[in-house]
Amino acid sequence: MRLQNGNRVCIIGGGPAGSFSAMHLLKLAQEHGLHLDVLIFEARDPTGPGRESCKGCAGILSADLVNSLPSIGITLPPEVIQSELSAYVVHVAGQVTSIEQPNPQRHILSVYRGSGPRLHEGEAAVGLDGFLLSQACARGAQLISSRVRNVEWGDRPIVQTARENYEADLVVLATGVNSRPPLAPEFGYQPPATAQMAQDEIPLPENWPGYKVAGFFGQPPGVSFGAVVPKGRYLNVSLLPQEEGIEAIANFYKTQAQALGRFFPTQPPSLCSCTSRIAVHPAKTYFGDRWAAVGDAAVSRLFKDGIHSAFLTTRAAMRSAIEEGVAKEDFQRGYAPFCRRLARDNAYGEWLFRISLLAMRSPYIARAVIECVRAESSLRLDQRIYSRVLWGMLTGDESYRDLFWLCLKPKGWLRLGYQLAQAIKYPLPSPTRLDDR
Numbered sequence: 001m002r003l004q005n006g007n008r009v010c011i012i013g014g015g016p017a018g019s020f021s022a023m024h025l026l027k028l029a030q031e032h033g034l035h036l037d038v039l040i041f042e043a044r045d046p047t048g049p050g051r052e053s054c055k056g057c058a059g060i061l062s063a064d065l066v067n068s069l070p071s072i073g074i075t076l077p078p079e080v081i082q083s084e085l086s087a088y089v090v091h092v093a094g095q096v097t098s099i100e101q102p103n104p105q106r107h108i109l110s111v112y113r114g115s116g117p118r119l120h121e122g123e124a125a126v127g128l129d130g131f132l133l134s135q136a137c138a139r140g141a142q143l144i145s146s147r148v149r150n151v152e153w154g155d156r157p158i159v160q161t162a163r164e165n166y167e168a169d170l171v172v173l174a175t176g177v178n179s180r181p182p183l184a185p186e187f188g189y190q191p192p193a194t195a196q197m198a199q200d201e202i203p204l205p206e207n208w209p210g211y212k213v214a215g216f217f218g219q220p221p222g223v224s225f226g227a228v229v230p231k232g233r234y235l236n237v238s239l240l241p242q243e244e245g246i247e248a249i250a251n252f253y254k255t256q257a258q259a260l261g262r263f264f265p266t267q268p269p270s271l272c273s274c275t276s277r278i279a280v281h282p283a284k285t286y287f288g289d290r291w292a293a294v295g296d297a298a299v300s301r302l303f304k305d306g307i308h309s310a311f312l313t314t315r316a317a318m319r320s321a322i323e324e325g326v327a328k329e330d331f332q333r334g335y336a337p338f339c340r341r342l343a344r345d346n347a348y349g350e351w352l353f354r355i356s357l358l359a360m361r362s363p364y365i366a367r368a369v370i371e372c373v374r375a376e377s378s379l380r381l382d383q384r385i386y387s388r389v390l391w392g393m394l395t396g397d398e399s400y401r402d403l404f405w406l407c408l409k410p411k412g413w414l415r416l417g418y419q420l421a422q423a424i425k426y427p428l429p430s431p432t433r434l435d436d437r
Helices: 016-031 063-072 128-138 247-255 306-323 328-334 336-359 363-376 386-395 400-407 410-425
Strands: 008-012 037-041 081-085 087-092 095-100 108-111 142-144 150-153 157-160 165-167 170-173 194-203 212-217 223-231 234-241 272-279 291-293
Touching (some): 008 165, 016 037, 016 128, 063 306, 087 386, 095 363, 108 223, 170 306, 194 247, 212 386, 223 247, 223 336, 306 336, 328 336, 336 363, 363 386, 386 400, 386 410
Parallel strands (some): 008 170, 087 212, 170 291
Antiparallel strands (some): 081 108, 157 165, 212 223
């Protein structure tokens, strides 16, 4: 089961995972002297406004992804980049501090997946999905603007749309976790476990710094974490509530009035709100003979860096398909090891988030951590601990494994112990606002 000249590859899904799959595949095929017929199936218009085009994504591109794109010949045009993010204002148990990008050479960007909020004003934004899809087609992929209804198994996989059937030598499932996977039961695909995010888009206040993200750990009660991210003329609000529902957004505005009051004297108008699923555990079965799932449909970085995860999983899967083959055993040998490494790193992330959320319920521990971050601001990057941990958990800028072991450094415990003693000894200050630091 090796790909041959003229073989057809059907990629189901035209988001970043689908476009990255096509670009990796075509690049590797060219290097190996192969000519492949690459079809991308995507029914939605990735250039439209609102939920149908953005897929409910916060739209943050990590520094690792930005640095990886040139490997497939991609340079993001200025019109796709909405904001460059270089600082987070972290809110924990009523305490607040700012964390600057520890390494100024690493750039984190915000983008839109579609063309902006549903109720946008003026010129629409240029979205990442539409740009990447155009780049995939420019490199030789063909867009089929039809929804895949089913993928059945004959002698080979058969991709079925409402009008036509396509026999495939390889099927790449790049549908994410917010669409019904069309694979027939005989493929054995078992989607990842998911959690629900609540999202909102609101106008950017004039006094909000366009480079600064507000991050919230464990507040308000019932929200594991949240972020308010500048995107050009707008702000994206993304929350992971412990109970599902869009009402988490309204509760967030109500309970965070102290932190956000300078910017929003009243509840801001909602321009586009939704709930969307994110993968929190890998799929149990994500490849087989002549098919492989990639991106969120297979495994993704826990809570962060989903678009970079799509880049990495597609690169590993397509390299395996070209260099190893497209049988189940080939993917087991060439693709599964990378996915297992990513899943193991997520296990460290689960522990980090669980321990952090439990610890931050104490206002004394929250104050101690915040004071540790402030005390580290004058230290060299390799001497910082808590600022790197919080920055990494908010941005995905370091592996969870590295952050976990960073937390166990004795110097960190000594700093935390000293600050905790100070927090217990002296009265807690009153809750601070977003603009106080």
